Amino acid sequence: MKSDLDYIFMKLRSMKAKLVATYPDAFPDGSSTKMLDQRPDLEIPL
Secondary structure, eight states, X not given: OHHHHHHHHXXXXXXXXXXXXXXXXXXXXXXXXXXXXXXXXTTSOO
């Protein structure tokens, strides 16, 4: 299931990159910067 989600998010990032390349004004300035994934790693035991 994790690999499926990774694939989906990879496809979404590539679609967004294509949109930004084609339509530079499609997203606000702050959304095109690289964002760090701040979600906790759920695979690490507590």
